[in-house]
Amino acid sequence: MALFGRRTAEAPRLAPELDDVALGRVLRALAGAPGAGPQDILVAQAERLLREANGDWDRRGHRVTVLAGAAPSLARRWRLKHPRSADALVLHAWADVLTARLTGRLDDAAATRDTCRRAAEAAPADPTPWVALLAALCVEGRTSAELTPVWKEIAARDPWNREAYLTIFVHLSPDGQGSQAARREFLDDVVTVMPPQMPAACLPLTAAVDQYHRELAGSGLSALVAARYWEQPQNTRLLDRTTAQWPRAGHLRHAARVADLNLLAYALAKAGRTAEARLAFDATENLVCPWPWQVDGDPVERYVHWRGRCG
Helix, strand or coil, rough: CCCCCCCCCCCCCCCCCCCCCCHHHHHHHHHCEEEEEEEEHHHHHHHHHHHHHHCHHHHHHHHHHHHHHCHHHHHHHHHHEEEEEEEEHHHHHHHHHHHHHHHHHHHHHHHHHHHHHHHHHHHCCCHHHHHHHHHHHHHHCCCCHHHHHHHHHHHHCCCHHHHHHHHHHCCCCCCCCHHHHHHHHHHHHHHHHHHCCCCHHHHHHHHHHHHHHHHHHHCCCCHHHHHHHCHHHHHHHHHHHHHHCCCCCCCCCCHHHHHHHHHHHHHHHCCCCCCHHHHHHHHHHCEEHHHHHHHHHHHHHHHHHHHHHCC
């Protein structure tokens, strides 16, 4: 049963809100608003949604990033109308960051950093502005010395913030400012101390799937390794451990749990572990996340294809 009581009879579909029904309602209202739409009503809905998540920093962060991605123009207009609102400021900051992740650069890096800091001042307990600042600095390619103070601010508020860990993981990758060795060292350090069922628990499997894609994209020996990738002992153990826990009802409770279950279903399907993959697919409730399915094509089509192969 879904955390928020979602029915599972729907056809597979992309769901940015995942299983957050309240967030889904606001997204549909935003999508259905003609033109600029009834801005005051939309802002009130978004404001109420974020206020309801206050104190649950994991869910608030999820709602902020999804809303910022779905309605960046609303975020900016809201901030112009209410320049001191913590919600408006953090939503605007994340809208800037998400746009920059697509384009590879911040339009006005200093202004974005300032918005992050204003949001942090307006809501001192909230880690979300600091995570936005961390992401902005990573887009800029800043050094570890510059990231460390921001990381400490996040850790003081939300030690296992999922978005923060994924942001640093990408930053330390060969595609970012790091290397395979730096990424492995970071991952080893995290796994050693992370308690179970934390929102950042996806990190080891995320790393494994990312490396699988790197092997697939290679040639020669790399391509041969990719063909047997999920049979390697460390990857088999990872799948064994994760499969034994994640699909169990009530085990994962964080806001992005459905994204993690999509990741597990993908890895198990690629590993040919069809019976276990079927359980992971069932746990996703037909809610599809773009990554990692989009690596092979249209994410919904790929999800349906592999779910069909797993019975």
